[in-house]
Amino acid sequence: MKYLITENRMESMIKDYILKNYDVLDVEYTTSMSYLASGPNEKGETNVTVKVINVYIENFKHQKSRSEIKDIKSKLTNLSKRNKVIVDIGAGCSDLPKMIIEHCRKKNNELILIDSKEMLNLLPDDSFIQKIDAQFPKCYDLIYKYNQKVDVIIVYSVLQYVMIDSPFYEFIDKALSLLNNGGQILFGDVPNISKRKRFFSSSNGKLFHKKFMNTDDEPLIEYNKIEFDLIDDSIVLSIISRARAQGFEAYILPQRNNLPMSNRREDILIIRQ
Numbered sequence: 213m214k215y216l217i218t219e220n221r222m223e224s225m226i227k228d229y230i231l232k233n234y235d236v237l238d239v240e241y242t243t244s245m246s247y248l249a250s251g252p253n254e255k256g257e258t259n260v261t262v263k264v265i266n267v268y269i270e271n272f273k274h275q276k277s278r279s280e281i282k283d284i285k286s287k288l289t290n291l292s293k294r295n296k297v298i299v300d301i302g303a304g305c306s307d308l309p310k311m312i313i314e315h316c317r318k319k320n321n322e323l324i325l326i327d328s329k330e331m332l333n334l335l336p337d338d339s340f341i342q343k344i345d346a347q348f349p350k351c352y353d354l355i356y357k358y359n360q361k362v363d364v365i366i367v368y369s370v371l372q373y374v375m376i377d378s379p380f381y382e383f384i385d386k387a388l389s390l391l392n393n394g395g396q397i398l399f400g401d402v403p404n405i406s407k408r409k410r411f412f413s414s415s416n417g418k419l420f421h422k423k424f425m426n427t428d429d430e431p432l433i434e435y436n437k438i439e440f441d442l443i444d445d446s447i448v449l450s451i452i453s454r455a456r457a458q459g460f461e462a463y464i465l466p467q468r469n470n471l472p473m474s475n476r477r478e479d480i481l482i483i484r485q
């Protein structure tokens with residue numbers, strides 16, 4: 213039995229997973245989406261392909277979170293220390309906050325998770341975890357109590373939502389106010405429309421688009437237009453200058469290139485000296 217799966221950056225992970233968990237002899241990759249459909253299995257069931265695709269999606273998400281936590285740990289060096297105070301703003305409910313919880317358990321850290329009640333309810337409870345049901349910065353008691361007491365703040369894949377429905381610079385400033393001396397904050401996985409345009413204007417970006425979309429068409433890039441609600445270079449650079457003007461060190465960092473959106477997203481690391 214042979215399954216055909218489209219070629220992608222997670223292929224070896226998918227192949228290993230399928231070979232381990234399914235009764236198949238081999239998994240073959242192609243470059244065309246049209247090969248996604250595969251033949252029946254030994255029981256004559258033709259819906260196995262759907263199963264394999266679902267496995268791909270679930271496992272892809274898990275693998276993505278594993279790559280993200282690796283990347284996050286390499287940037288937030290305070291995470292390797294013990295007995296620290298960690299805040300995750302916009303924790304969500306994916307594998308990533310679950311991995312952060314397990315990491316904090318091992319390191320004996322205090323962990324504060326901030327998000328909506330619906331999200332927080334989907335995460336485990338424990339004595340070292342405090343769940344704050346709030347749209348940051350609308351948790352003023354916490355902000356007052358933890359002023360300059362936090363060693364690590366993770367704000368991962370969240371700034372794009374803050375841009376739309378929270379006071380943007382109040383969010384940034386209040387988050388910075390929590391940092392202890394030596395404290396680090398990562399505004400991670402920030403989609404930057406200027407970076408996206410630069411990428412899709414480049415030869416590599418054009419090739420990527422054609423291969424990914426299975427088309428000969430060029431990517432559509434529009435300049436000189438108002439980008440409502442989107443983060444661009446001006447916003448990213450303004451966060452850096454604002455933090456530096458307020459006495460912090462601030463850096464723009466690339467994401468590891470095994471992260472699926474690394475060609476259009478980036479991270480901002482800010483440290484209180």
Ligand SMILES: C[S@@+](CC[C@H](N)C(=O)[O-])C[C@H]1O[C@@H](n2cnc3c(N)ncnc32)[C@H](O)[C@@H]1O
Nearest residue numbers: 302303304306308327347348368369370373378
């Ligand atoms: C794309 S998810 C990211 C979740 C998680 N950080 C991850 O990377 O897997 C964005 C999360 O941010 C939360 N969020 C957006 N704005 C927020 C705010 N101002 N305060 C707290 N959470 C916020 C949303 O509820 C959502 O759970």
